[in-house]
Amino acid sequence: MRILFVGAEAAPIAKVGGMGDVIGALPKVLRSHGHDVRIMLPYYGGLEQWFPTPGKPVWQGSAMFQDFDVFETLLPGTDVPLYLLGHPAFAPKRIYAGPDEAWRFTLFANGAAEFAWNYWTPDIIHCHDWHTSMIPVWMHQTPNIRTVFTIHNLAYQGPSKAQLATMTWCPDYMQGHNAIAAAVQFADRVTTVSPTYAQQIQTPEYGETVEGLLSFISGKLSGILNGIDTEVYNPETDPSLAQNFGVATIDRRPINKRELQKEVGLTPNPDCLLMGIVSRLVEQKGLDLVIQTMERFLAYSDAQLIVLGTGDRYYETELWQLASRYPGRVGVQLLYSEPLARRIYAGTDVFLMPSRFEPCGISQMLAMRYGSIPIVRRTGGLVDTVTHHDPQHGQGTGYCFDRYEPLDFFACMVRAWEGFRYKQPWTALQTRAMRQDYSWDKSAKDYISLYQDILGKPEAALTSSGTVPSATRA
Structure with a gap:
């Protein structure tokens, strides 16, 4: 399978919360299972400390009357291709906050959609939190690209539909009063980062005013527990510790x-x-x-x-x-x-x-x-x-x-x-x-099953070999 992860964070280069851990670790495990998984991330200022400055962009596009560049590198310490969307809005080192937060991430989502339509076409775009909410809406009428939308924290739901309409293209068929509400309706599958949270957000106590909508789409809603990178977080080898142990x-x-x-x-x-x-x-x-x-x-x-x-x-x-x-x-x-x-x-x-x-x-x-x-x-x-x-x-x-x-x-x-x-x-x-096993292995298999279910094909039909193609345009 060809899978593009799109999100605002990816550990270790841009991490604020758990989303960064997911996008930084899960693609690596999925690639070990033979799938062609790549990541798209905004090109924040200061990322050059993690890798040599990429040369010429591999692709240039336009969205929301803005030109942008897409550069290609690898997520540090992995073989996962990483695409960086470059635009002056992301030149500061900050990830979140600022008066232009809604605009800059809407631009990022729009750029990622254009990239998938015109340069590297995945089977599935795996979108993360409100920053990528419009991608499932735009892909609704693109039958060869399916979408998964993961809710990391429902408390943050993104701009309203009215605000989105002033910034970008909102199709006539779009429904939902804000970015999250639109995404969960148009994504092929919706996931949360734990099974219990998937149940809780369908109740008034945890539903952040969209519990009714989440109950309505519960047939495509599931919870898959996050994991941790047990190679990176290993007390027996961690160089940060005064004394290693096991x-x-x-x-x-x-x-x-x-x-x-x-x-x-x-x-x-x-x-x-x-x-x-x-x-x-x-x-x-x-x-x-x-x-x-x-x-x-x-x-x-x-x-x-x-x-x-x-x-x-x-x-x-x-x-x-x-x-x-x-x-x-x-x-x-x-x-x-x-x-x-x-x-x-x-x-x-x-x-x-x-x-x-x-x-x-x-x-x-x-x-x-x-x-x-x-x-x-x-x-x-x-x-x-x-x-x-x-x-x-x-x-x-x-x-x-x-x-x-x-x-x-x-x-x-x-x-x-x-x-x-x-x-x-x-x-x-x-x-x-x-001794508890919270590695990504089990969760990765659950995601693979989810992707297969969306595409309606067995895994054998999706991967012709145990190797993953190089990060070049297909």
């Missing part, structure tokens, strides 16, 4: 805790419960629960906390003030740092994700991979990836609570703090968590 050498892991405490200004103490948060600091991630409960929990216990991330000014200020009141016990790093994030996964004892909603979540899987026990609210993908610890029967991989209430979160932290005191069962819990 399941068989978990006794080496405490060195990472000690070095992390020193790095972020916490008092080195191997016996305290060290908690970690790596997150966008926004309401969705449950920061309200953290702010309401953490001071009391710190007074109740000897625990420490390290927070890494940026976001809303309110949460940044509240966490910074908490750190000032608890020097040596709370460290707050208001920045983005992938190496430090990995050291937090490898050095903390527990990882906090008390999300109000969570389409899938990657961090809890990475935390388990590195031996940090997740404390999560049972919502979205957290339900599908973390099971509650049952010490009596030696089962479970984390601590879970149901209601979005401070008392429930507080009680869950207390249970983890008490469990940490019993070293042998705790090590067994860490080992179970580290």
